[in-house]
Amino acid sequence: MAPIAITPPPVEPKQARPGVYRANTANMGTKRKIICFSDFDGTIFMQDTGHTLFDNFGCGPEKRKILAQQLESGERSFREVSDELYASLDVPFEDGFEVMKTALDIDPDFQTFHEFCVNNNIPFNVISAGLKPVLRKVLDHFIGEEMSKHIDIVANDAKIAGDGSRWEAIWRHDTDLGHDKARSINEYRAAAQLESDNGTIPMIVFIGDGVSDLPAAREADVLFARRGLKLEEYCIEHGLSYIPFDTFADIQREVIKIAKLDDDKTHGKGLPSNFNPRANMWRRVSSRAAVPVFAALSPRKEEKAFLWPETFTQPATVLDKDHAMAAIAAPVA
Numbered sequence: 001m002a003p004i005a006i007t008p009p010p011v012e013p014k015q016a017r018p019g020v021y022r023a024n025t026a027n028m029g030t031k032r033k034i035i036c037f038s039d040f041d042g043t044i045f046m047q048d049t050g051h052t053l054f055d056n057f058g059c060g061p062e063k064r065k066i067l068a069q070q071l072e073s074g075e076r077s078f079r080e081v082s083d084e085l086y087a088s089l090d091v092p093f094e095d096g097f098e099v100m101k102t103a104l105d106i107d108p109d110f111q112t113f114h115e116f117c118v119n120n121n122i123p124f125n126v127i128s129a130g131l132k133p134v135l136r137k138v139l140d141h142f143i144g145e146e147m148s149k150h151i152d153i154v155a156n157d158a159k160i161a162g163d164g165s166r167w168e169a170i171w172r173h174d175t176d177l178g179h180d181k182a183r184s185i186n187e188y189r190a191a192a193q194l195e196s197d198n199g200t201i202p203m204i205v206f207i208g209d210g211v212s213d214l215p216a217a218r219e220a221d222v223l224f225a226r227r228g229l230k231l232e233e234y235c236i237e238h239g240l241s242y243i244p245f246d247t248f249a250d251i252q253r254e255v256i257k258i259a260k261l262d263d264d265k266t267h268g269k270g271l272p273s274n275f276n277p278r279a280n281m282w283r284r285v286s287s288r289a290a291v292p293v294f295a296a297l298s299p300r301k302e303e304k305a306f307l308w309p310e311t312f313t314q315p316a317t318v319l320d321k322d323h324a325m326a327a328i329a330a331p332v333a
């Protein structure tokens with residue numbers, strides 16, 4: 001007999017800052033499984049973790065800009081440029097992290113949203129082109145190790161010398177781009193045979209801010225784009241349904257509305273009320289074993305945005321406000 005699933009106890013909410021409203025993180029009581037995928041830099045955190053290191057302990061912002069231009073022109077590959085950036089670092093891991101502690105700003109409502117996810121058994125997966133040990137350390141510090149352990153991180157591993165004299169990214173595949181596209185597709189095809197953990201049809205939520213998130217934009221049932229940035233601009237230009245957000249409090253509020261509406265309409269059975277057929281690839285790779293396979297399918301633009309997001313994640317320019325508002329379609333009827 002299979003072991004009985006045990007629902008973890010609710011996370012006790014921390015005290016909110018005086019005068020600041022704190023959203024309710026209690027279990028919604030809805031039936032359908034929800035799975036969240038999220039970008040890291042620019043979405044959960046306002047700044048870029050890699051750039052904080054490169055600018056303070058490596059080649060510096062001017063050299064990084066030159067490397068980004070070489071990548072954009074096709075003169076050099078993503079892996080070549082990234083290897084040079086990491087090779088320029090000369091700082092012990094802990095010393096570099098001390099700077100990140102003060103240089104990075106987390107979305108003010110992310111921790112509350114993550115507690116909401118834990119209390120509602122919503123898996124939360126970070127998809128990033130950064131270094132896994134760096135991202136994990138940052139999360140451990142900003143939200144605490146106990147909560148951080150609930151987040152799966154799909155990113156590159158790294159070798160970092162104890163004295164900080166050598167930083168090396170461990171790429172997923174031995175190619176110029178750090179991964180072999182054909183190999184990734186074959187791996188994905190195998191992973192696509194997997195079902196979701198409990199055999200249901202989950203609702204897929206994706207959260208992002210820039211062009212690095214474009215491949216995911218069309219592959220989710222519910223898409224959240226940070227207001228005023230490139231992902232929102234892309235959605236408007238292509239008539240793609242999305243929900244703009246300023247902080248994760250907006251996301252939590254909308255997820256509750258959507259989940260309860262779906263529960264009223266479907267009682268958690270069959271297809272989600274806002275079903276997107278293209279989200280099937282996310283559903284099929286929603287098991288813990290398959291998430292890294294999907295991450296390997298990231299496009300070249302994601303790699304560019306990782307190096308120089310100021311170039312590829314710019315505030316959106318909307319000339320026609322009425323047209324822009326018309327393009328923002330609600331995720332449910």
